[in-house]
Amino acid sequence: MRFFRCELHTHTTSSDGSMSPEELVDRAVECGYDAIVLTDHNTVAGVKRAISAGKNRGLTVIPGIEWTTFWGHFTVTGGTSDVLWRDITPQNVDAMIKRAQEKGDVVAVAHPKRMGFPLCSGCHCDYDPCKIKGANNYEVWSHYYPNEGVAARQQREQWYSLLSEGLRIGAVYGYDWHRRDDVPPSYAYTYVGAESASEKDILSGLGRGTTYITVGVLADCAAVCEGREYPIGSVLPKGEAEISVLCERIEDYRSDKPDELTRAEIRTDKGVTSAPIRFGERIKVKTTFEKYCVVEIYGKRKREEQLLAITSAFYAGGICDDHGTRRSAGNRA
């Protein structure tokens, strides 16, 4: 398994984006993505063209849609479900998420804490938090300056509170890519762990929650438990593991690059362990937890210490299948 650079949230002229599907694909190739998901608002009209442009350019384009409802947005990845966005209501949104997943799609809560009405009506997630718990993933970071500002802080807090409840919900970033952005302000990548960059493999990585989000740092993390190594998103046999982390620079990251790393934080439901970390040096940290274990990487960027990367969680105990995946998690039962 390796990690592939993905953008999971994009728009074209089929909705309110300014790039055609072909332009989006060209730009994504220039920006070094291995795979993108096309998630136009409430339509898949651009998907065929994007996939065929992707085939010509060697980029995996995964069909998707952004359910752009009056009460919140979701990226739905895979293109197999038949849910019509207009049928989604605050009362049935949980069942609609489940239905999309049963058909094989992966659902992420999009920019839940972005300001909604009257600036971006529907963008703020107004659904009862209980009703969206079944989503596979959560946009902890979104759009420009993803690791800065109030919305980013609130999203990270809400995501941790979902993990604290014992939910197994992955961290993803959504660029919410609408225009060409030759010189992008600060933005992030979602890296997805998969066997290959094929649609099937990336989808299964997203379904497992083998992801991390980053502004300029490659974060190779794994957990060793009872002599076996597990990727991010795994359910470990028990909540006792050695977390191994190796960080490198993303050389072609186009915004301000991190100058140096300062520390890794191993954050669990039991507390936070901090360990110094430098580029190119693998660290190993022992930890115990009952529910989740997340790795955060901090470093200096623009001379200020910032949060640079967040992994999805490793989960403790509970029933898991042979692959240690979180498929059988309680929030999916």
Add this chain to the structure above:
Amino acid sequence: MFVVLDGTYTLARADMSTHTKIPFYLPEGVKKLHIDVAYSPKYNYNEEYGLALIEKSMMKQAGEPLMTKGEMRACLPLDNHLSYSIDSPKGAIGTAHRGNDRQSFLISEDFADGGFYPCETVAGEWTFVISATCIITDTVTVSLRIEAEE
């Protein structure tokens, strides 16, 4: 070419977050639909109202300031946002979701644009759906004209 529908529809603030369904009937032999839809007003130029609404909504949603007064001012004027869907007798054929207050669409078996899917323009009952994503004026008037080409 003949006119299938030519109407105006008025939505009020209370219609925000609802779908207005407008049925229309296609006879046999239609090859192409031309749709023109526009709404007005697009903007609410009342600055005082706009700033107050942003501030109130921000505190309700985030519980703390997300923006400075200057940043709020940069978001003005507030605008209405409608999105449109079409259902053919065989099912939904897509949605047009964008900020433009004036849009035109073509629908035919081998070509469609604006967020819609190419589809046979079969005879029967069709529906044009106006989804009111945001209404920040007392009323918003939508004019919709659908023409059919044989």
